[in-house]
Amino acid sequence: MARGADVIIIGGGIIGVACAYALTRAGVRRVVLVERGELGREASRAAAGMLAPQAEAESLGPFLDLCLAARDRYRTLEGELRDATGEDIEYCNWGLLYLVDPAEHEAARGRARWQREAGLRVEEISGQALRSLEPLLNPEIGGALLFPDEAHVRPCAVVRALTAGARERGAQVFEKVEAVDFIIGEDRLRGVRAGGETILADSIVACAGPWTGRLLDLVGHGLPTEPVRGQIVRARFDRPPLTHLVWGPRGYLVPRLNGELLIGATVERAGFDATPTLGGVAGLCEAARAMAPGLMAAPFDKAWAGLRPRLPDGLPAIGRFADIPNLYVATGHYRNGILLGPLTGELIADLVVGKEPPLSMEPFSPDRFAR
Ligand SMILES: Cc1cc2nc3c(=O)[nH]c(=O)nc-3n(C[C@H](O)[C@H](O)[C@H](O)COP(=O)(O)OP(=O)(O)OC[C@H]3O[C@@H](n4cnc5c(N)ncnc54)[C@H](O)[C@@H]3O)c2cc1C
Numbered sequence: 001m002a003r004g005a006d007v008i009i010i011g012g013g014i015i016g017v018a019c020a021y022a023l024t025r026a027g028v029r030r031v032v033l034v035e036r037g038e039l040g041r042e043a044s045r046a047a048a049g050m051l052a053p054q055a056e057a058e059s060l061g062p063f064l065d066l067c068l069a070a071r072d073r074y075r076t077l078e079g080e081l082r083d084a085t086g087e088d089i090e091y092c093n094w095g096l097l098y099l100v101d102p103a104e105h106e107a108a109r110g111r112a113r114w115q116r117e118a119g120l121r122v123e124e125i126s127g128q129a130l131r132s133l134e135p136l137l138n139p140e141i142g143g144a145l146l147f148p149d150e151a152h153v154r155p156c157a158v159v160r161a162l163t164a165g166a167r168e169r170g171a172q173v174f175e176k177v178e179a180v181d182f183i184i185g186e187d188r189l190r191g192v193r194a195g196g197e198t199i200l201a202d203s204i205v206a207c208a209g210p211w212t213g214r215l216l217d218l219v220g221h222g223l224p225t226e227p228v229r230g231q232i233v234r235a236r237f238d239r240p241p242l243t244h245l246v247w248g249p250r251g252y253l254v255p256r257l258n259g260e261l262l263i264g265a266t267v268e269r270a271g272f273d274a275t276p277t278l279g280g281v282a283g284l285c286e287a288a289r290a291m292a293p294g295l296m297a298a299p300f301d302k303a304w305a306g307l308r309p310r311l312p313d314g315l316p317a318i319g320r321f322a323d324i325p326n327l328y329v330a331t332g333h334y335r336n337g338i339l340l341g342p343l344t345g346e347l348i349a350d351l352v353v354g355k356e357p358p359l360s361m362e363p364f365s366p367d368r369f370a371r
Contacts, residue, residue, distance in 0.1 A: 001253045002196070003200065003296070004030065004199065005031065005172075005202075006028050006029060006030040006031065006201065007030070007032070007201060007202065007205060007352060008032045008033075008179075008194075008199055008201040008202045008203075008205070009031065009033040009205045009207060010033075010034055010179040010192065010194075010207065010208050010215065011033075011206070011208035011209060011212070012033055012034075012035025012038075012039040012163075012173065012175065013042055013043060013044040013046040013160050013209050013337070014040060014155065014247045014338060014341035015044075015207040015331065015333060015341050016033055016035065016207040016208075016330075017033065017039060017130050017159055017166060017173075017345075018207050018344060019163035019330060019344070019345040019348050020173065021162040021165045021166040021171075021342075021345055022167050022342070022345035022348065023166075023171075023352060024165075024169035025165075025349070026170050026350070026353050026355075027235070028351040028352065029170060030170075030172075031166065031170070032173075032175045032199060032201070033169040033174045034174050034178070034192070034194045034195065035173070035174065035177065036164070036173050036177065036178035036179070037175070037176065039145065039163055039173070039175060040155070040156055040159030040160075040163075042274070042307060043230075043309065043337060044155055044306075045155065045159070045306065046232065046306020046307075047306065047338045048232060048252070048262050048264045048338075049090075049153045049154055049155045049156040049158075049338050050151075050152050050252070050254060051074055051150060051151045051152060051153065051338070051339045052094075052096055052147070052151075052152075052245065052339070053067030053070070053071055053336075053339065054096070054098075054120055054122070054147040054149070055247045056335060056336060057157075059114065060118055060211045062360065062363040062364075063315055063363070064158055065259055065359060066316075066340065066343070066359060066364070067315050067339060067340065068120075069343055069359060070336075070339050070340045070341075070342065070343040070344075071149070071150075071151065071339060072150045073343050073346070074153065074265055074324055074342065075091075075093075077140050078091040078153075081158075081162070081165060082161075082254060084164075084165045084168060084312050085164035085168065086261075087157060087160055088157065089153045089154060089158045090151050090152075090256065090362040091151060091152075091154070092103075092256075093151045093153060093304065094150075094151065094152070094243060094244050094245065095145070095146055095147060095150055095151075095244050095245070096150035096244060096245040097130065097134065097137075097145075097244045097245070097246050097247065098144055098145040098146075098147060098247045099137075099141050099144050099246065099248045099249070099291065100141075100145065100212070101142075101248065102142055105142075111145065112124060115147075115304055121147070121148050122146070122147060123145070123146040123148065124143065124145060125143055125144045125145065125146050127139075127141060127142045127143050130144050131230075133146075134242055134243065134244060134246065134292075135290060135293050136242065136292045136294045136295060138290065138291060138292060138293055141291070144180060144310075146244075148151045149366065150261040151217070152254055158338065158341070158342075162341075162345075170176055171230070174195065176195075177194050177195035179193070179194040179208075179215065180194065181193040181218055182204070182218055183198060183200070184219065186210065187324075188322060188324060188325060188326045188327075189201075189204050189219065189327055191204075192204060197279075202326060203327075203328060203352050204326060204328065205328040205329070205330060205348055206327065206329050207225075207329070207331055208223070208331070208361070209307065209309040209331060210225050210226060210227035210307050210308070210309040210331075210336060211337050212329065213226075214331075216329070217269070221321060221327075221366075221370075223317060223331070223366055224311060224358055225309050226269075226309075226310050226311075227270075227307035227308070227310075228269065228307065228308040228327050229266060229267075229268040229269070229270040229273065229274060229305050229307055229308075230266055230268075230305060230306055230307075230308055230335075231265060231268075231276045231280035231303060231304070232264040232265050232284070232304055232305070233262070233263045233281055233284045233288075233302075233303045234261065234262055234300075234302045234303070235260075235261045235263065235298040235299060235300060235301055236260060236261070236299050236301045237259040237260075237296065237298055238259050239259050240255040240257065240259060240261075241255060241259075242261070243291075243371065245343055246291055246292070248290065249264060249287075250287035250290065251283075251288065251291070252264055253291060253292065253295075260301070261295070261298065263284045263285070263287065263288045264284065266280045266305075268329070272307065274306055274307050276303040276304055276305045280303075280305070281303050284303075299327060308333075308334050308337070309332055309333060309337070310332060311331075311332035311334075313368075313371070314334055315363065316330070316331065316333045316336075316340060316344065316364055317329050317332045317365070317368075317369075318330050318347050318366075319361050319365045321366055321370075322367050328351060329366040330348050345357070347361065356357070
């Protein structure tokens with residue numbers, strides 16, 4: 001394994017591999033990534049892959065700006081990754097139907113209003129128009145908002161493509177190598193102990209998902225990352241049964257190009273237990289039945305769970321600590337790590353190479369929990 005690096009990245013989920021990709025793209029030569037298990041096997045594999053800031057965000061502000069910039073970045077990233085690696089990330093710009101309960105009608109109109117004022121595309125869809133767009137949806141659903149610019153990707157393909165792109169430019173990526181300690185110098189970190197070796201480095205990026213808090217305890221920085229379990233059920237069709245993402249009050253439906261249909265996702269505090277449960281699966285099937293009863297005849301394929309990394313305010317931490325200037329953090333992406341991953345990598349790369357990031361990083365400073 002490498003004994004020295006310009007940057008060591010700890011964690012090989014989507015955030016870690018996106019950092020490796022962006023750092024090598026920015027010209028950083030010696031990038032080393034250590035992943036204690038297999039790349040992208042935790043939350044990043046469990047994810048549905050929606051790029052859906054207009055459905056996720058509750059208001060205007062820096063978080064929505066970050067998410068919209070991240071969604072835009074995918075438009076060009078798709079071709080860039082295909083050219084560089086031959087990998088197809090299955091970017092589908094199919095739009096999202098945000099189903100509206102009669103009781104939620106006013107809230108949905110409010111959402112449509114503030115989004116239009118911000119220049120975003122939103123269409124209000126009647127129940128009848130909804131059924132001609134998606135005949136499988138429950139005829140009792142009174143209407144929806146259509147966000148035509150929402151999209152989705154296949155998360156494991158994104159992880160594969162970013163990893164291949166980083167390796168292509170010289171990054172060294174190691175699996176089954178756990179970072180167990182830091183080498184602490186006077187005013188900065190000097191390296192990492194991992195896989196029984198010492199790797200010295202100019203900069204270190206911690207992106208270990210919900211385990212980042214434990215990792216940073218080793219340098220006395222208590223970043224309060226917590227795991228939030230999400231379960232998903234997969235059904236199989238011969239071809240996609242829907243032509244949009246569908247977002248309901250109790251769950252969502254994500255159709256994939258090959259006919260897989262994902263029904264997601266639970267939001268549960270279950271510690272570090274990433275096992276799907278009967279209750280979780282039953283609840284997701286009920287949510288799917290309420291949205292599209294006709295789906296219930298489809299063959300059940302699989303269920304799984306993953307642990308979303310969450311910080312107390314629900315925002316990611318992307319940046320560095322004021323008191324350890326060569327320790328960077330990229331975590332807490334919670335429900336939006338697939339969306340935010342590639343842009344997060346680029347923001348970290350900007351900070352590492354001393355370039356001004358295109359967005360204000362202040363709201364996402366990891367130091368906000370120390371204050
Ligand atoms: C059910 C579900 C659905 C989701 N759907 C979406 C979606 O539709 N759209 C979206 O944008 N996001 C979605 N997400 C969220 C997204 O999956 C996460 O935000 C994202 O995957 C987090 O990536 P990460 O790299 O921070 O964490 P992880 O994927 O957990 O990766 C962290 C990695 O660090 C490694 N690690 C930990 N400690 C060490 C150590 N000491 N040394 C070396 N390696 C270490 C771990 O093994 C792990 O591989 C979903 C999540 C879930 C669970």
